[in-house]
Structures are given as structure tokens and as C-alpha cells.
Amino acid sequence: MFLRYFKLIFCFILALFLTVSCQVNSPENTTNNVKSNFKVAILLPEFMTEGSWSPSGYQGLKLIEKKLNATVAYTEDINHKSIEEITNIFRDYANQNYDLIIGHGSEDLTLPAAEIIAQEFPRINFAITANCSGNNANLGCIDFRRDEISYLVGAVAALKSQTGKIAFLGGFPYPTLTEEANALPKGAKSIQPNIEIKIEWLNSWTDSKKALEIAQKQLDLGVDVVILHGDPATIPVHELAQKNGVWTIAWNLDQNELAPQTVITSVILKIPELLLKAAILVQEGNWQGQQYKFGFLENVQELAPFRNNLTPEAESKIEKIKQDILTGRINV
Numbered sequence: 001m002f003l004r005y006f007k008l009i010f011c012f013i014l015a016l017f018l019t020v021s022c023q024v025n026s027p028e029n030t031t032n033n034v035k036s037n038f039k040v041a042i043l044l045p046e047f048m049t050e051g052s053w054s055p056s057g058y059q060g061l062k063l064i065e066k067k068l069n070a071t072v073a074y075t076e077d078i079n080h081k082s083i084e085e086i087t088n089i090f091r092d093y094a095n096q097n098y099d100l101i102i103g104h105g106s107e108d109l110t111l112p113a114a115e116i117i118a119q120e121f122p123r124i125n126f127a128i129t130a131n132c133s134g135n136n137a138n139l140g141c142i143d144f145r146r147d148e149i150s151y152l153v154g155a156v157a158a159l160k161s162q163t164g165k166i167a168f169l170g171g172f173p174y175p176t177l178t179e180e181a182n183a184l185p186k187g188a189k190s191i192q193p194n195i196e197i198k199i200e201w202l203n204s205w206t207d208s209k210k211a212l213e214i215a216q217k218q219l220d221l222g223v224d225v226v227i228l229h230g231d232p233a234t235i236p237v238h239e240l241a242q243k244n245g246v247w248t249i250a251w252n253l254d255q256n257e258l259a260p261q262t263v264i265t266s267v268i269l270k271i272p273e274l275l276l277k278a279a280i281l282v283q284e285g286n287w288q289g290q291q292y293k294f295g296f297l298e299n300v301q302e303l304a305p306f307r308n309n310l311t312p313e314a315e316s317k318i319e320k321i322k323q324d325i326l327t328g329r330i331n332v
Contacts, residue, residue, distance in 0.1 A: 038283055039098040040064050041073040042275075043089060045106040046205070048076055051232035052252040053205075053271075057104035057129075060275030068279055073098070079106055079205065087113040094121040100282045102275060103128045107141075107174055114139055118289075125282045125289075129274070131175035134289040142278045143176060145295025147183040148325050149267055151332040152303065153249055154187025155321050157225040158195050159314045160247055160264055167198040167218040169237065171205045171230035180229065183332055187321075190330075198223060208233045212240055219244050225264070227251075238262055247309075254304040266304040273300045296326050 040061065048058040058074060065072045075089050086109050093101045094117055101117075103110025107130035114126045118139035126139045134140035157166040168184055170177045185197045198221070200214050215226055215237045226241055228234040229251035238259040241248045248259065250266035274294060281287045294300045306315055324330040 036069045036071070038068055038070045038279075039072070039096070040068075040070050040100045040102070040279055041075075041093040041098045042102040042104050043078050043086065043110060044074060044076045044104050045079045045109075046077055046232070048074070051205070051235070052255070053105060053231060056252060056269070056271035057102075057275070060104075060272035061102075063272040063276050064279045067276060068283055070279070078109060081109070083109055083113050086110060087116050090114055090117040090126070091120070094124045098124065100125045100127060100279055100287075102126075102278070103130075104275075105129050105176075107132065107176075108172070111141075125287050127278045127282075127287075129271070131179065131291065133291055137289045138287070140278075140287065140289040140292060142274055142292045142294075144269055144274065144301050145293050146176060146179045147332040148295045149269075149301045149303075150180040150183035151187035151190075151325065151330070152318065152322055153180075153227060153267060154184040154189075154197075155191050156187075156265060156303070156310070156318060157184075157227060157247075157249060158188040158191035159310065159317065161192070161195065161225045163222045163224045164192060164194065165196045165198070165221065165223045166225040166227065167200065167215075167223045168227045169200050169202065169211060169214060169218070169230055169234055171202055171233065173201050173203075177229060184227065186332065190321075202230050202233055204233055205230060206233050208236050211237055215240055219246060225249065229267075250304075256304065256307060260307070264309045265306050268302050268304055270300040270302075296322065 042057055042061045044054040044057050046054040048054050061072050061074055064070050078086050090101055090113050103114050107128055111128050111132055114128055118126050122138055128141045130141050131143055132141040168181050181199045188195045188197055198218055202210055211233045224246045227249045228237055238248050242259040242262040247264050248262050249264050252269050254266045256263045325332055
């Protein structure tokens with residue numbers, strides 16, 4: 001009887017050993033597929049399926065997960081939360097020892113919340129996709145060189161405008177967007193010195209009705225190129241422009257498919273690559289809690305294809321302007 005039980009136990013141990021051995025040597029269980037100890041979380045202003053800003057932030061999180069083998073997490077729709085609630089979201093991630101916690105825009109909400117938590121958790125790193133000076137320690141901001149791309153957009157709009165009137169319709173007058181609005185006239189006037197630029201703010205990211213009303217007023221005043229940076233509120237403006245036979249320039253992602261005969265081009269902000277750069281700085285121990293900006297040189301922003309919406313001569317002029325910005329011949 002004892003011998004029979006011994007044989008059964010021996011067979012069980014042998015089978016267990018062989019199973020473990022197979023698991024260790026299986027390609028699906030190599031260390032390359034095991035998440036590292038590096039942890040990154042992101043707070044998204046809208047749901048990750050709305051507009052272009054939140055989805056691109058989520059794509060950035062997934063790129064960090066892929067490239068850095070990181071453990072990742074996210075919270076959606078923080079635009080409808082109070083600063084106190086957002087502070088608690090930051091605190092919750094910090095208590096879970098996330099290495100980097102990103103507030104993806106909405107800096108009027110995420111920045112004050114992050115400033116509070118950064119003091120509570122000096123060993124946790126925080127990043128806001130915005131303009132801010134940081135705290136020279138663990139809280140910093142990452143952003144694009146928006147003056148570069150906005151100067152170029154202004155030049156595109158001026159090359160396309162026949163009425164000499166263009167408009168910019170933005171979500172909120174955040175420092176990031178006001179930087180864009182301030183650079184647009186410089187680029188436009190380099191093409192048409194007497195061009196008129198109308199700057200309007202929605203003070204919302206979701207009020208499509210207001211966006212359409214403002215856009216219609218602009219069109220009634222003779223504007224024939226509308227530059228839109230207020231997703232998702234401004235997305236319906238492409239259709240309005242198409243019905244009125246005027247042009248639009250989109251922001252954040254290529255929006256040509258929304259109105260192929262109307263969208264001249266789109267500003268493509270490579271947000272995933274921008275967020276990855278921040279995560280690499282943190283992982284390598286080089287995060288210093290400052291303002292980090294990246295642009296043409298780092299290949300994180302570009303214009304979408306013009307798709308014959310500009311003449312070959314105009315396209316060549318835009319490319320030359322871009323190169324002059326890169327080389328410093330044009331000071332934006």
C-alpha cells in the first residue's frame with residue numbers, strides 16, 4: 001500500500017516538474033513578456049474615444065507600455081471632476097507607487113492637483129502636457145514647440161485665402177493654445193502682410209452648438225480659412241465649411257476624412273511620441289521637473305499631406321519655410 005502511494009506521489013511531483021519546465025522555456029513566458037517594475041498612469045480629459053486629444057493620450061500610454069515594457073493605467077473623463085477629485089486620483093496612483101503620473105492637458109484642473117500631490121510624494125514623478133515651469137524636482141511639463149507649427153499653419157492659411165481673412169477657433173485660452181494663436185499671424189503676414197486674423201475662444205471642448213455659431217459669424221464676415229483647435233466641439237465646423245465652400249485646417253490628428261474637399265491639412269501632434277520622451281526621461285533618471293519642449297527637430301509634429309489642396313509651388317514654399325525654421329533663419 002505504501003509503495004503504491006509513493007509511486008503516485010512521485011508521478012505527481014514529476015508531472016509538476018515537467019509542467020514548470022515547459023512554462024519556463026515557453027516563448028510566451030520569457031522575461032520579454034513580463035511587465036517591468038516601471039509604472040505609468042495617465043489622466044485623460046474626455047473619454048478615450050472622444051475627439052482626438054484623449055485618444056492620442058491613450059495611444060501614448062500604449063506606446064510607453066510597448067516600448068518600455070511598462071505597467072500602465074488610465075482614468076478617463078476628468079473634465080467633469082473637481083480639482084479635489086482629480087487630486088485624489090493623482091494621490092491614488094501615487095499610493096500605488098507609479099513612477100510617472102501624467103495629467104494629459106486640461107492644465108487648469110490637472111496642474112493645481114499635481115502641484116499638491118507632488119509635494120506629498122517627492123519620490124513620484126508627475127508630468128502635465130502643458131506650459132509650466134515645473135518645480136525643478138518631480139513635477140514638470142511637456143509640450144510641443146507650438147510656435148513653430150503655428151507659424152507654418154499661418155503661412156498655409158494665407159497661401160490659400162483669397163479674401164485675405166482667416167480665423168482661429170480654439171477651445172480654451174490656455175497658455176499652450178494662446179502660444180499657437182500668437183504665432184499664427186506671424187506666419188500668415190509673412191505671406192500676406194495685410195491679412196486679417198480673427199481669434200475666437202469657445203471656453204469649452206464640447207459645445208459644438210457654440211462652435212458652429214461662432215464659425216458661421218466668421219464666414220459671414222468673409223473668412224475663407226478657419227483653423228480649428230477645439231476638438232471635439234469644433235469637429236462639426238468642417239461640414240459647415242464644406243457647405244459654404246470655404247477651407248479648414250484641423251489640429252491634433254489628420255481629419256481629412258471628415259471633409260476631404262475642405263480640410264487643407266491638419267496639424268499632427270505626435271502625442272504618443274511626446275509622452276514616450278517624458279517616460280524615457282523618468283525611466284533613465286533624467287527627469288528634473290522642468291518645462292520640456294519638442295518640435296520639428298525631434299520629429300514630434302508635422303503637417304498632414306495637402307492632397308492637392310495646395311499648388312506644387314505653394315507646397316514648395318511651405319517646405320522652405322519649415323527648413324528655415326529648423327535652421328534658425330526664421331525666428332518664430
